[in-house]
Amino acid sequence: MDIFSITSFLSFASTAAMAIILFANRGDRNIRIIFAALCAFVSFWGLGGCFFSATLNLTQVYFWWQIAYIGVIFAPVLYAHFVFAYLKINRKKLLYLAYVFTIFCLFCVFWKKGSFLGDFRLLKDSYYYLDWQSYRSPLYLFFYIACYWILVLYAFSLLLIRYFSLRGFEKLQLKYLILGSSIGWIGPHGHFLNIFGYYFYPPIFNLFIAAYPVIITYSIVKYRLLDIRVAMSRVAIFIFVYALVLGLPFYVHLLGFKFQALIMGIGLASAGPFIYNIIQRRAEAKILEEERYYQKTVRALA
DSSP states (O other): OOHHHHHHHHHHHHHHHHHHHHHHOOSOHHHHHHHHHHHHHHHHHHHHHHHHTSOOOHHHHHHHHHHHHHHHHHHHHHHHHHHHHHHTOOOHHHHHHHHHHHHHHHHHHHHSTTTSSOEEEEETTTEEEEEGGGTOOHHHHHHIIIIIIIIHHHHHHHHHHHHHTOOTHHHHHHHHHHHHHHHHHHHHHHHHHHHTTOOOOTHHHHHHHHHHHHHHHHHHHHHOSSOHHHHHHHHHHHHHHHHHHHHHHHHHHHTTOHHHHHHHHHHHHHHHHHHHHHHHHHHHHHHHHHHHHHHHHHHHHO
8 A cells, every 4th residue: 555545545534534424413404414415525536546546457447536536526516515505695507507517527437438537647656647638638628627716716715705704703614614625625636737747746635635624623623513522422323333233244254154144234234223323312312411511500600
């Protein structure tokens, strides 16, 4: 595993973890789901990078670049959608056109080989990197300009305009969103420079992609944009329960009891959601009980 694979994994882990936290939270549903979807789709880039940088088989390389480009293609439109929802701005027609174009590009990635992704070149004798100059696809160039420059910059400019018109707590919230966006979008633009033939050290740009969820998470903890304790408890319970659901049958299978492992897997898969809900309700009740006690103590002192 080289440095690109490691940084790709960091990018995958940070964005996937942020997506799980957001999906598990009880905040503003519309904004939360959109940003969670953005994080989830960006994690495809990290997932694909882990694998296309770990093989020199061109068939596998192409497949994992396709997986990576699920995130690359959907990231700009989901980011714009999130910004419009966060600022409560109606841009339905623009979003409709952007989503239609995004889906069309995704179709070209998977079913029209050569119309979007080009060929590959070997970097540092380690892994194959996308090379736009081999095909010079006009669709790819148009996608990059339209989505990563026009659409993203338009959404980002709306954040800046709103930021300078606010004061107090909301301005602090928006500051971290702008900071996270600024750092996060350096990553993909750095990768595009390599794709268009201007070589820069690619692994470093994965660190920028991995950093933006950390900044947003910091704002969550510091300014309580979400109920972080409840969200983290849900993530921990989910991991614990499904580690048992998946791990126990696998362990039994390794011991040689294949039929028993199958029966156990079916039983645990059926019981898993119920176990998760029971533990989750008790954990949340405990957290809320502590918060109510804290609030009662503060009122008594006042």
